[in-house]
Amino acid sequence: MKRRQFNRRLVAFCAVASGAPLLSRCTRNARNLQEAIALERISSTEGLLELSLTAKAQTQAIAGEQVKLLTYNGQVPGPMLEARAGDTVRITLENELEVPTNLHYHGLHISPAIDNVFREVSAGVGTASPTENRYTYEFQIPDNHPAVTGWYHPHYHLRVASQVFGGLAGPFIIRGELDEIPEIQQAEEAVLLLKDFEPRLQNGSDQLSPLAEKWGREGHLLTANAQQNPVIGLPQNGLLRLRLINASASRIYQLQLPEHPWFLIATDRGAIAQPTELETLTLSPGERAELLIPGNREANDYKIWSLPYDRGIAEMIDGFGKAIEQMPGVVPPQKTAIATLRYKENERTTPLPLPTQLVAVEPLPEPDITREFVLNHGIDSTAGSTGFIINGESFVMDKVNTRVRLNQVEDWRIVNKASVDHPFHLHTNRFQVVERNGKADPFRAWKDTVNIGGYETVTIRTKFEDFTGRTVYHCHILDHEDQGMMGIVEIQA
Ligand SMILES: [Cu+2]
Numbered sequence: 001m002k003r004r005q006f007n008r009r010l011v012a013f014c015a016v017a018s019g020a021p022l023l024s025r026c027t028r029n030a031r032n033l034q035e036a037i038a039l040e041r042i043s044s045t046e047g048l049l050e051l052s053l054t055a056k057a058q059t060q061a062i063a064g065e066q067v068k069l070l071t072y073n074g075q076v077p078g079p080m081l082e083a084r085a086g087d088t089v090r091i092t093l094e095n096e097l098e099v100p101t102n103l104h105y106h107g108l109h110i111s112p113a114i115d116n117v118f119r120e121v122s123a124g125v126g127t128a129s130p131t132e133n134r135y136t137y138e139f140q141i142p143d144n145h146p147a148v149t150g151w152y153h154p155h156y157h158l159r160v161a162s163q164v165f166g167g168l169a170g171p172f173i174i175r176g177e178l179d180e181i182p183e184i185q186q187a188e189e190a191v192l193l194l195k196d197f198e199p200r201l202q203n204g205s206d207q208l209s210p211l212a213e214k215w216g217r218e219g220h221l222l223t224a225n226a227q228q229n230p231v232i233g234l235p236q237n238g239l240l241r242l243r244l245i246n247a248s249a250s251r252i253y254q255l256q257l258p259e260h261p262w263f264l265i266a267t268d269r270g271a272i273a274q275p276t277e278l279e280t281l282t283l284s285p286g287e288r289a290e291l292l293i294p295g296n297r298e299a300n301d302y303k304i305w306s307l308p309y310d311r312g313i314a315e316m317i318d319g320f321g322k323a324i325e326q327m328p329g330v331v332p333p334q335k336t337a338i339a340t341l342r343y344k345e346n347e348r349t350t351p352l353p354l355p356t357q358l359v360a361v362e363p364l365p366e367p368d369i370t371r372e373f374v375l376n377h378g379i380d381s382t383a384g385s386t387g388f389i390i391n392g393e394s395f396v397m398d399k400v401n402t403r404v405r406l407n408q409v410e411d412w413r414i415v416n417k418a419s420v421d422h423p424f425h426l427h428t429n430r431f432q433v434v435e436r437n438g439k440a441d442p443f444r445a446w447k448d449t450v451n452i453g454g455y456e457t458v459t460i461r462t463k464f465e466d467f468t469g470r471t472v473y474h475c476h477i478l479d480h481e482d483q484g485m486m487g488i489v490e491i492q493a
Pocket of ligand 1: 422423475
């Protein structure tokens with residue numbers, strides 16, 4: 001545990017030293033992470049990332065309100081983990097919750113035998129055996145793993161929405177080729193985990209309404225790293241590399257930075273080919289984006305706005321007939337400042353240029369096979385109940401829905417026959433979006449989660465690489481996943 005203490009000290013040390021000559025030392029060691037919004041940072045040393053995560057309930061202040069949160073090591077978000085391709089990871093999860101949990105490493109290309117959503121780490125409260133509430137995940141990050149903004153969160157079926165909504169999530173950053181680009185190396189870095197909270201639900205004073213259960217629970221407090229509208233320093237004439245993770249259970253963010261340029265440099269599974277200027281960035285649950293923001297405008301404050309986004313509630317409301325505001329877990333869409341970029345002085349007198357090239361995104365070859373996945377909610381033919389379904393079936397533990405071959409390239413045509421958005425997430429392997437509603441996707445990017453709007457059809461192309469075994473695909477509106485919008489894919493040699 002010496003390593004953790006060292007990392008904690010490094011964060012504290014850099015905070016004290018900011019602005020002093022010692023800053024350069026921090027920059028080299030700590031990549032100049034921004035301290036005001038910094039999470040505890042646990043990095044690999046000498047090829048090993050080793051830590052313990054204890055999941056436990058704890059009451060903490062969120063935006064001035066005392067909220068009963070679910071935490072890792074008493075923190076919301078959980079600590080930021082950082083490793084490199086080739087590193088060994090050893091994480092002991094200890095469950096001090098009243099219900100089972102586990103861990104999913106969202107964004108990491110590792111074996112489903114390790115990143116196993118079927119594993120149960122038993123409840124630590126009220127269990128007879130003290131050893132079953134603890135499990136050590138050990139794996140190696142493949143040598144050729146791309147640099148990604150990943151994240152970890154629970155994936156224990158039927159409990160995913162409540163545990164993630166409660167606060168269980170943290171960033172997991174893999175460094176690699178993208179980090180070696182000179183301009184990127186000179187950028188300051190900030191990580192924001194976006195999450196909404198609803199104190200009256202989390203404190204147990206209200207129950208989740210039937211509409212919120214179908215809709216997917218949302219909270220009225222919008223936060224970045226559990227802070228309302230935190231300030232992020234933007235170095236004048238420098239660059240800010242901003243990593244965004246949508247760790248909300250259901251909320252889709254439509255983000256804008258008015259009157260200031262920002263450039264997309266990476267999506268879920270790593271870099272795109274060139275920085276691409278954005279107007280609006282839409283992030284559905286599970287999705288990540290990395291942006292490069294040049295400090296080349298008038299020194300001022302610039303807000304990142306979350307704009308109202310309607311996931312298609314109208315048709316769902318028809319069946320309930322109550323005002324949205326009276327429904328715990330359902331929040332009317334509103335415009336909210338998610339974070340403020342504040343210019344800060346920098347030693348540079350000339351603007352640091354943007355990199356012209358990032359990392360090539362090679363197209364996948366033409367598919368060996370095309371499959372169709374139809375998303376809907378209605379009467380479930382398998383379980384005989386109303387549920388969220390894929391190809392007519394609700395999730396059944398141990399039932400393989402799709403069998404694929406290792407190294408095969410497949411097109412998955414995902415048809416949303418429902419009126420509401422369903423972000424589709426594939427575990428283990430990355431994919432490219434090739435087509436949306438019959439039109440080719442504007443640019444190539446590596447993804448693992450893609451939003452399928454109401455009545456939309458999206459085709460993704462994937463190659464089942466490196467690992468055999470059973471893994472899953474599901475809707476990342478976590479209430480939908482818990483209610484059965486998930487399937488098992490078995491990758492066979
Ligand atoms: Cu869904």
